Amino acid sequence: xxxxxxFLICLWLLTIGFGVSSAWAGNKELFLDxxxxxxxxxxDIPEINFTIELQFRTLLPNVGIFGVLAGPSGQSGxxxxxxxxxxxxxxxxxxxxxxxxxxxxxxDGLWHHYAMVVERGVGQKxxxxxxxxxxxxxxxxxxxxxxxxxxxxSNDALDRFFAGLIDxxxxxxxxxxxxxxxxTMNTTLKGNEPGLVGYWNFDxxxxxxxxxxxxxxxxxxxxxxxxxxxxxxxLYQRAVAxxxxxxxxxxxIIDPTGQFDHxxxxxxxxxxxxxxxxxxxxxxxxxxVTNYLDNIAINGKxxxxx
Ligand SMILES: [Ca+2]
Ligand SMILES: [Ca+2]
Ligand SMILES: [Ca+2]
Numbered sequence: 001x002x003x004x005x006x007f008l009i010c011l012w013l014l015t016i017g018f019g020v021s022s023a024w025a026g027n028k029e030l031f032l033d034x035x036x037x038x039x040x041x042x043x044d045i046p047e048i049n050f051t052i053e054l055q056f057r058t059l060l061p062n063v064g065i066f067g068v069l070a071g072p073s074g075q076s077g078x079x080x081x082x083x084x085x086x087x088x089x090x091x092x093x094x095x096x097x098x099x100x101x102x103x104x105x106x107x108d109g110l111w112h113h114y115a116m117v118v119e120r121g122v123g124q125k126x127x128x129x130x131x132x133x134x135x136x137x138x139x140x141x142x143x144x145x146x147x148x149x150x151x152x153x154s155n156d157a158l159d160r161f162f163a164g165l166i167d168x169x170x171x172x173x174x175x176x177x178x179x180x181x182x183x184t185m186n187t188t189l190k191g192n193e194p195g196l197v198g199y200w201n202f203d204x205x206x207x208x209x210x211x212x213x214x215x216x217x218x219x220x221x222x223x224x225x226x227x228x229x230x231x232x233x234x235l236y237q238r239a240v241a242x243x244x245x246x247x248x249x250x251x252x253i254i255d256p257t258g259q260f261d262h263x264x265x266x267x268x269x270x271x272x273x274x275x276x277x278x279x280x281x282x283x284x285x286x287x288x289v290t291n292y293l294d295n296i297a298i299n300g301k302x303x304x305x306x
Contacts, residue, residue: 028202037162037219038151045146052170056111057109057164067081069149076145079143080141098156113128114127
């Protein structure tokens, strides 16, 4: 009998999308891996007239993005949900109306700006990338005993924890207009704008609140804050060759003038926290390329077939 060497060919998809937002120097963003990560903010936010804004970027179609809670994980109630369902965006105001974006595909790995607006006598509205996508008649939340909110989590989502990047989270104590939303959706804020009651931009490497209210968030799980110019950490490390796990990592290479040069890609046969001394297995030269496909990774062990 012949021995047959079997290899499992592993494919990875690394996504490195960039949007028009987040272009300012020193920008940092919140990275959540979809497994128990979120930012908790202990704050009582408005029920009646308010706006919740944030930016997100994900590849997954059914993740939670935002929710207000009473008690950890919403054990005493939850509301004001923002999440993806089959690539559509949905928001819910209790009790009890859910509205749904007219388009899907918001898990495209690009940055999207989101605004939930609730206004007494008017109802609720959903703006995506500055355009109104849905509205409903529910004009206030009845969930007044809320004591916290979680960034990167929604009880309403099929996958409650977010996987990807979130930035520029803002809570306002009034219903912002479309013109106001558009005017600031691609910029940072000062933090002292009238009506702003919470602002988390992660640019100082923390989840601190830059508004005068100083309701600092705490990173939970292994949530981390990453510089803007990086590869999006790989979300699909499903590659397993027989009994061996395979991981990818990367590094942003900066040229002598301080500009982006390329991304270097590294591969290892076990999870690794450092790329020190390793040789890259590939590179991405274009900062705007959205995918890196490793289709020559061969990492198997020999198996004797009968
Ligand atoms: Ca995690
Ligand atoms: Ca409240
Ligand atoms: Ca930021």
